[in-house]
Amino acid sequence: MLGPASSEGSPSIRAALVESGAPACTGTATDDGARGQSFAARHRKLLLGGLSVALFFAIWEALFLVVPLNTLFITKPSLIALGLVDLIATGDLARDLAVSAVPFLYGFVAAVLVGVALGVLMGWRVRLAYALDPLMTVFYASPLVALAPLVVVLFGVGVAGKALLIFLLSVFPFIFNAAAGVRAVDPLLINVVRSLGGSEKDLYLKVIVPSVLPYIIAGARIGIGRALIGVLVAEFFAASEGIGYAIARFGDLFALDRMFACILIIMLIAVVFTEGLRWAERTAFPWRIGQ
């Protein structure tokens, strides 16, 4: 359900933690037991999924033939496709995306650097964790997005304000996950490397980094979602360019075809990021599967 590729019977934790940042654990019991079956039976899930999407758009399109709907308030897939082509051809889409990408990049990279550094420190020094954990939890639990008007008033609607909002929203998953990752390093493995004469470098490269990295990637998955929220909020609220602004403006102009085109692009980006990171978790850390 969470990803087309995630197999049947994925174990408990994954979804209970949809958002909470445990590294994804995909199922141990894969559905590959169906080797002998026909193509259709093996790819049933994928086929049905594709069918339902196709059906959805077809019904949506066909609805206009039956019911006389006002295109001011609702649009149809063929018009959306035309709008998308238009946006790409004129370069508007590329421009808006580029404008949004800059603060996104700044904010997100800052969140990775600060969050991972702080998280590693908090995982490493128990006292520091005692001291900072409650404060961080307060920040993480409070709706920081509510500070958006203040950020905008203070830093304007340019790159700085957007980047700050994105940073504020996406830094906490990195902090908590990096800390959890460091705490999860197996002391036994460290001792083994030491006893076998491994150097400090081996310790880091062979034990610590491989143990922490999955947590950080899981944090990145959550962080990306929150960073996208930051982009949208900042641009809805006060901006004159960017993809979020484009959606709001096309809404004001009743240009639903283009608005939907932009929404689809955002959905595509979100899915590519999230599923991409999920895939990275599965391929880069296959030993975690089923843990």
Added chain:
Amino acid sequence: MRETDAIVADGAVALEGGTRAARPWESLEPSLLGAGTIALALLVWELAPHLLTLSPGMELFFTTPTRIAATLWNMFATGEIWQPLRVSATAFALGLAMAIAAGLPLGILLGRSPTLDALFDPFVTALNATPRLVFLPLFLLWFGLGLWSKVLIVFVGALFPILINTYEGVRNADKVLINVVRSFGAREWDIARLVMVPNALPYIVAGLRLAIGRAVLGVVVAEFFGSQEGLGVMMVRAASSYHVDIVFAGVVVFAALSLAMTSLVKMIEKRLSGWRPQHANEGGGR
């Protein structure tokens, strides 16, 4: 399970050493350090204007915890907060209730039927990955600046955590139990009532907690962007007239709202899962 514990570890309690309690101060250390940092942060914030001279421009944007507390107190004392709070809380409650009403049955249904699951999977995956705020301009267009666009944005925000967690909880139900209940002549409805929902409860609660966070986010942003009354509107107006203390007071009220709802959910879970020998899976989700 290991990751779950590590992540769920709320505060210092679950940190290593917190349970050792060899000497009294050692067991108190985590909470003392934690409370100390928060107190220190508040103190530094409070004293900052006394220690540093702020430029007149900065002073306009600066506020202190005591001023925020005073503003909050005033807002409750004069009663001016009740009207916006009522508006925001209504949207929050309606949207969340709709999300529960739709998410629970859908989650059970998709968890029970592989065909439906396959059919809905692309939509659920895509919508879950997307920040649902992206639909806000669309809802504003359809429903205007009133209550219902807010309710709807809260609904789509809160729906997916509930749906997916219910689904996952149902999927993890004990197959043996299902077969037993079925052998005794239970229908699908009985299976859902007797096995599925009790089994999925910890998951549902974890989903609800996520959903509450999403719902608050939805209310805040919907009111910032397109609304005429509510706490969010109050905050935007305050920000543009440099009443920074009111903005922070709003943040505090929203945080209190989500905290209160989260503890309510925890309480309900405790009541409902009293029969459980131990909390099998507290679920996650900060």
